[in-house]
Amino acid sequence: MKTEIPNWLQQKWWKYTALLLLFYVLLGGLIVPLGPGIEAVSPISFKQNTDATIIVHGYNTHFSTAGNTQVILKHAKKYFCVNDLMVKDENNLSFPFKFNPDSSDAGNTFDVIVNNNIDGTIALREAITFVRGEKEDSITATQACEPSVGSNLHTGFSFPYREILYESIRNTFYHVPMWFSMMLVLIISLVYSIKFLRTGNRVFDIVASESVIVALLCGVLGLTTGMIWANYTWGSPWPNDPKLNGAAVGVLIYVAYLILRGAIADGVKRARISAVYNIFAIVIYIMFIFIIPRITDSLHPGNGGNPAFSKYDLDSHLRLFFYPAVIGWVLLFCWMVSLRVRLKIIELKKEENE
Amino acid sequence: MNKSTLIAAVFTALFSFSAQASGADDLMRSGLKYPVVVGVLLCIFGGIAVFMIMLERRISKLEK
Known part of the structure; x- marks a missing residue:
């Protein structure tokens, strides 16, 4: 054999x-x-026409080091640029937000987008929900804007941050x-x-x-x-x-x-x-x-x-x-x-x- | 270039990538627990590697 x-x-x-x-x-x-990402946003819902303070919790982010951190909210193909941003530390920031939707605004969720020159562009889909109420013409709501960002790419060597x-x-x-x-x-x-x-x-x-x-x-x-x-x-x-x-x-x-x-x-x-x-x-x-x-x-x-x-x-x-x-x-x-x-x-x- | 030189060159390049990659400001690696976990895993892997090499040598001896 x-x-x-x-x-x-x-x-x-x-x-x-x-x-x-x-x-x-x-x-x-x-x-x-792991690369930077948005871990959570709180509160997860707010009432229309009320002053809401939104807190964004990042993961491996550089909100304070980056300096040029900007936050944009997206709802029904409209972008809302946040101006009064308060950066607490590298992974936490907050901002006031007030929303007064038109009757044409479909849906009731916002995607939260954060951009800076170190983390690039990071986002959390359908992060915030707003509860619809009566429309008020007199309030000063956050206005829609045409966002422009400096860089979309994360500069460090990391694995992709994926939800789930x-x-x-x-x-x-x-x-x-x-x-x-x-x-x-x-x-x-x-x-x-x-x-x-x-x-x-x-x-x-x-x-x-x-x-x-x-x-x-x-x-x-x-x-x-x-x-x-x-x-x-x-x-x-x-x-x-x-x-x-x-x-x-x-x-x-x-x-x-x-x-x-x-x-x-x-x-x-x-x-x-x-x-x-x-x-x-x-x-x-x-x-x-x-x-x-x-x-x-x-x-x-x-x-x-x-x-x-x-x-x-x-x-x-x-x-x-x-x-x-x-x-x-x-x-x-x-x-x-x-x-x-x-x-x-x-x-x-x-x-x-x- | 012989095989061992080629393998050494490839691994020098690969390790240089991983050396660049460590992040001091990373949340998961900021405590002391993580290096211990990495150490234990490397020890387990080292044990498996040594076991395989020993087995290879013993079988080679038996074959001879």
Whole structure:
């Protein structure tokens, strides 16, 4: 029986590259700060024609250092420039505001926009609601204006501040690469299953089955990181989402693969049946992960009509860590496959010698 | 240029990006808890890395 180990499993350079890449991602992903954003505005509602003092709470902002901080409120395609701005500290400012809507003003919410030369332009959509009342012609309301801002871009090196995600955006370096890795390791498994069916070489069956075990580890880690993220952003660790359910079914399909292997005593028969199962399994897996979530509503980006990672979610700073994370995790899991395969081959050789 | 020189050059460039990135005025990193969290995570990662390297060496020995 041929028991030569595939060449790529024994090379070392890509294994150490994986460690270096992951060290870079872990360290960089934790020390790069989140960009500036508006965390909250209070009060969240005020009555029409009353003097309201609005307080804006920023996150990682530079309201006092910047000096030229300006606040603009947007309502129904109209902009209202705030003049009497009181900057309390780097992250807090307040201003008086009075609003006297026309009958043509539809809706009852304001977007709050803050601009300065350090933070660029930051905004919180539908931050304030006003309660409609009687229109008064005599009051001095904040007037609509044509805003002009100095700079729209944040000057520092940071990750994008996204509503709902906030600091958890760093999970992009862990959750997403788990699924990339699972997919790649499953493709390796598929390739070696086909190779086994063509040649009957037992080593190919070992690579295919050990790849499935490592792919399952990726799947479990992907589900765990996803549940933690979902709990933080969507309010529940397992919302009724087709992608989540599909991923769980996908993982269970490969658990069934291992159970099938364990149920057949004869080595050659086990290898053949599991290789055929593996070919069908990946088709069903792709259907549950990539196709069904795209034809129904889903919370995940890129599914059910949701935009995938846009230039705002995955900006150039995030990409500097995201791509190395994907490469690093993929290589690390391939390394795990190589270790398991080599160990199995040693066991096989020992059995043959006995 | 051999492989190790190329890898070293790439990582020097990548680490210089992350070195530029640390923000002293960042809210999450203003306390002492955060460096401890980073330290613990780096220790865990270091442990996994050492374990993988040890396993690689042991299996290489067994193969020989």
